[in-house]
Amino acid sequence: MEQDYQTGDQVSIRTLKEEIKGTLLESHEPSIILLKLKSGYNIGIRKDDIREVEILEKKKEAKEENTTIKENPSLPYIDLIITGGTISSRLDPKSGGVKWLTSPEQLLKFYPEIFSIVNVRKIEIPFMKASESMSPGDWQKIAEVVEKSLNDKDISGVIITHGTDTLHYTSAALSFFIKDLNKPVVLTYSQRSSDRASSDASLNLQCSALAAKSEIAEVMLVGHATTNDDFCYAMPGTKVRKLHSSRRDAFKTVNSKPYAKFYPDKIVPMSSYKKRDNLKKAKLDNVFNEKVALVKFYPGQDPDILDYYAQRYEGIIIEATGLGHLPPSEAKQNWIPKIKKAIDNGLVICIAPQTIYGRLDPYVYSNGRELLDAGVIFLEDMLSETAFVKLGWVLGHKTWVKEGRVKEKMLENFAGEINARIEE
Amino acid sequence: MEQDYQTGDQVSIRTLKEEIKGTLLESHEPSIILLKLKSGYNIGIRKDDIREVEILEKKKEAKEENTTIKENPSLPYIDLIITGGTISSRLDPKSGGVKWLTSPEQLLKFYPEIFSIVNVRKIEIPFMKASESMSPGDWQKIAEVVEKSLNDKDISGVIITHGTDTLHYTSAALSFFIKDLNKPVVLTYSQRSSDRASSDASLNLQCSALAAKSEIAEVMLVGHATTNDDFCYAMPGTKVRKLHSSRRDAFKTVNSKPYAKFYPDKIVPMSSYKKRDNLKKAKLDNVFNEKVALVKFYPGQDPDILDYYAQRYEGIIIEATGLGHLPPSEAKQNWIPKIKKAIDNGLVICIAPQTIYGRLDPYVYSNGRELLDAGVIFLEDMLSETAFVKLGWVLGHKTWVKEGRVKEKMLENFAGEINARIEE
Numbered sequence: 001m002e003q004d005y006q007t008g009d010q011v012s013i014r015t016l017k018e019e020i021k022g023t024l025l026e027s028h029e030p031s032i033i034l035l036k037l038k039s040g041y042n043i044g045i046r047k048d049d050i051r052e053v054e055i056l057e058k059k060k061e062a063k064e065e066n067t068t069i070k071e072n073p074s075l076p077y078i079d080l081i082i083t084g085g086t087i088s089s090r091l092d093p094k095s096g097g098v099k100w101l102t103s104p105e106q107l108l109k110f111y112p113e114i115f116s117i118v119n120v121r122k123i124e125i126p127f128m129k130a131s132e133s134m135s136p137g138d139w140q141k142i143a144e145v146v147e148k149s150l151n152d153k154d155i156s157g158v159i160i161t162h163g164t165d166t167l168h169y170t171s172a173a174l175s176f177f178i179k180d181l182n183k184p185v186v187l188t189y190s191q192r193s194s195d196r197a198s199s200d201a202s203l204n205l206q207c208s209a210l211a212a213k214s215e216i217a218e219v220m221l222v223g224h225a226t227t228n229d230d231f232c233y234a235m236p237g238t239k240v241r242k243l244h245s246s247r248r249d250a251f252k253t254v255n256s257k258p259y260a261k262f263y264p265d266k267i268v269p270m271s272s273y274k275k276r277d278n279l280k281k282a283k284l285d286n287v288f289n290e291k292v293a294l295v296k297f298y299p300g301q302d303p304d305i306l307d308y309y310a311q312r313y314e315g316i317i318i319e320a321t322g323l324g325h326l327p328p329s330e331a332k333q334n335w336i337p338k339i340k341k342a343i344d345n346g347l348v349i350c351i352a353p354q355t356i357y358g359r360l361d362p363y364v365y366s367n368g369r370e371l372l373d374a375g376v377i378f379l380e381d382m383l384s385e386t387a388f389v390k391l392g393w394v395l396g397h398k399t400w401v402k403e404g405r406v407k408e409k410m411l412e413n414f415a416g417e418i419n420a421r422i423e424e
Numbered sequence: 425m426e427q428d429y430q431t432g433d434q435v436s437i438r439t440l441k442e443e444i445k446g447t448l449l450e451s452h453e454p455s456i457i458l459l460k461l462k463s464g465y466n467i468g469i470r471k472d473d474i475r476e477v478e479i480l481e482k483k484k485e486a487k488e489e490n491t492t493i494k495e496n497p498s499l500p501y502i503d504l505i506i507t508g509g510t511i512s513s514r515l516d517p518k519s520g521g522v523k524w525l526t527s528p529e530q531l532l533k534f535y536p537e538i539f540s541i542v543n544v545r546k547i548e549i550p551f552m553k554a555s556e557s558m559s560p561g562d563w564q565k566i567a568e569v570v571e572k573s574l575n576d577k578d579i580s581g582v583i584i585t586h587g588t589d590t591l592h593y594t595s596a597a598l599s600f601f602i603k604d605l606n607k608p609v610v611l612t613y614s615q616r617s618s619d620r621a622s623s624d625a626s627l628n629l630q631c632s633a634l635a636a637k638s639e640i641a642e643v644m645l646v647g648h649a650t651t652n653d654d655f656c657y658a659m660p661g662t663k664v665r666k667l668h669s670s671r672r673d674a675f676k677t678v679n680s681k682p683y684a685k686f687y688p689d690k691i692v693p694m695s696s697y698k699k700r701d702n703l704k705k706a707k708l709d710n711v712f713n714e715k716v717a718l719v720k721f722y723p724g725q726d727p728d729i730l731d732y733y734a735q736r737y738e739g740i741i742i743e744a745t746g747l748g749h750l751p752p753s754e755a756k757q758n759w760i761p762k763i764k765k766a767i768d769n770g771l772v773i774c775i776a777p778q779t780i781y782g783r784l785d786p787y788v789y790s791n792g793r794e795l796l797d798a799g800v801i802f803l804e805d806m807l808s809e810t811a812f813v814k815l816g817w818v819l820g821h822k823t824w825v826k827e828g829r830v831k832e833k834m835l836e837n838f839a840g841e842i843n844a845r846i847e848e
Contacts (some may be wrong), residue, residue, distance in 0.1 A: 242745075
């Protein structure tokens with residue numbers, strides 16, 4: 001088979017089983033031809049399976065180079081905030097790993113579908129990071145950019161592209177950091193870079209564009225609902241968690257329901273949400289006290305670890321077992337005295353469920369009641385990651401701390417982080 | 425409505441909607457009548473909904489008091505190991521919490537169904553604990569009791585009843601602690617005590633009895649597969665995790681498949697397993713080095729925590745994000761130097777997935793390769809809880825440590841803890 005086709009050509013590929021039309025992408029796996037389908041979906045075809053490649057249209061060099069942001073005045077405007085992650089990266093053929101897409105133009109070239117749904121007024125790049133490198137200061141920066149866009153009357157909503165690893169922490173942070181939300185704040189991602197077979201970026205961006213011009217005035221994470229490339233969920237920012245390392249539907253709504261299903265061409269609402277109010281003004285409240293930590297309990301764990309945190313931190317979230325348990329007075333490793341001591345010394349200790357799903361209940365076993373008596377705060381059905389972000393945010397409000405309102409605020413439902421009733 | 429019925433009576437209860445027959449249980453909720461159905465399932469009926477209670481048969485005082493273990497020579501024999509937990513407890517009407525069932529007879533009175541499936545030869549109670557109070561020494565004790573039963577030629581299998589909070593740690597421990605497994609080792613539980621409406625104990629015990637006399641010579645956790653009281657899964661001991669705080673189907677198989685479905689009257693195999701071999705001798709290998717810890721990474725975390733562990737521990741499992749990431753050299757909180765220093769000082773650092781589901785891959789991003797170069801061990805698709813148990817077990821083998829074989833052993837698949845291929 002002659003290599004007379006090149007990246008950018010429109011081709012028809014015939015295998016033993018089928019005939020597939022699309023645009024050739026650069027492939028870094030020599031045995032694979034990578035094809036972008038009309039749907040925006042990328043697929044890989046094994047060269048061994050190919051019987052014939054017919055070139056339908058050669059790559060248009062000039063047009064390809066001058067990809068710019070085209071406006072369609074009939075469509076609403078959104079702002080796009082790019083922060084790094086796989087969705088902003090491409091395979092690096094040298095290392096076999098990935099590299100950042102270095103310009104917005106490069107990024108947009110990969111995802112032209114978004115422009116048939118919305119106009120992108122502005123692209124902001126506060127930083128480019130893998131999300132495991134982010135820290136609370138980055139959440140604060142993103143919130144500042146988002147707040148400005150939300151209070152711009154020409155803007156319908158905001159899309160933030162982000163790495164997947166800690167995306168659910170950022171979605172929780174934005175949920176607390178922006179009060180009186182007036183418009184959609186959409187976080188999205190891809191698990192596989194755009195130049196790979198079966199990239200999820202295209203569908204996620206299309207659904208995100210729909211979400212950004214929708215009526216849903218919430219912080220939401222929009223991404224693949226299934227392993228198929230068929231529809232996305234819009235998931236509540238405080239009730240979502242990465243639950244798979246590689247699957248395209250890595251994010252799952254926990255202890256709640258998605259706001260809606262998004263198909264490329266329609267929206268199916270699934271639960272209640274706040275409605276868009278373009279007249280309302282969003283307010284930035286992005287304080288954060290970095291002296292907070294997240295600690296996962298494991299059996300036999302030495303409670304001395306509490307001394308470490310009591311000396312260095314102002315608050316911790318402990319991921320306890322079951323309904324919210326730690327070894328009680330009767331256990332060999334009795335946690336109660338160290339907990340009491342740490343709380344007496346001013347450490348705020350909250351408990352979140354290690355089980356991820358479900359609600360805490362300190363009243364079922366004497367163990368729970370003992371912890372409650374020691375002054376521990378049980379965080380209902382709040383995800384531990386959301387709880388960590390919230391504790392930093394609550395302790396960032398110095399007046400709340402001064403007035404002794406930390407427990408009250410941790411148990412106040414600010415952004416859907418506590419679900420009074422979980423549907424099972 | 426007159427209260428002429430009493431606990432133990434067989435009654436027929438008529439509500440507006442239906443007629444239900446069963447045995448009256450003691451109810452600690454005054455507005456509820458608790459009924460044990462013929463299926464073994466307990467249900468609660470609101471007194472307000474009851475139109476009529478007809479007594480079918482008064483409680484037989486003598487028979488009730490003399491509940492003993494009845495033998496049926498046609499059935500195989502099992503040993504029952506009771507370690508505490510909700511399945512060994514009942515509601516305490518005073519505290520509203522639960523109390524231990526203090527004798528095997530008390531326990532057996534609640535679960536007569538098991539005796540139509542197997543004979544219980546011996547009941548062992550090495551200790552009675554809530555499972556959050558357990559530590560590795562308890563896993564070692566259970567393993568000793570189990571090994572003795574397995575090598576008794578009259579015994580078909582072993583059932584261990586256990587609290588739910590850390591049951592998946594114990595199941596992992598037994599998977600490593602017993603080599604050359606010859607017979608079924610079944611761990612089971614209940615999420616709701618037997619005197620509560622909708623207790624899951626009866627079905628779980630029936631399925632466990634079936635599993636203990638089955639051909640499946642594996643350490644398995646047997647419990648509700650769904651929220652209905654219809655069938656159980658037998659889940660691999662190293663590939664199972666508590667993923668709900670209160671639901672009866674709290675345990676889920678992760679990165680693998682259950683061995684089988686168990687209905688009270690039939691077995692449906694689901695994946696491959698080792699077969700029973702009554703001639704084989706099980707061997708105890710329950711060493712454990714308690715100088716191991718489990719640490720969950722969160723964004724912005726100060727890598728100084730590694731100094732704490734390097735000073736006190738010999739090995740740690742870090743629950744990293746995504747494919748196995750921690751903040752790399754380019755991040756504000758650069759973890760690499762502290763990781764290198766800790767490893768240079770002899771700390772074994774392994775990485776397991778924070779996402780729970782999916783596999784690690786250090787080769788996709790430069791971040792992963794940087795950690796690999798620093799000497800971190802990436803544990804494939806191993807659950808972090810299983811990894812913690814395994815690390816303590818591997819470091820308990822002094823010769824492996826001396827011969828520098830810790831990494832080799834952590835990546836050797838001893839008990840199904842590494843699944844080469846995950847079906848998605």
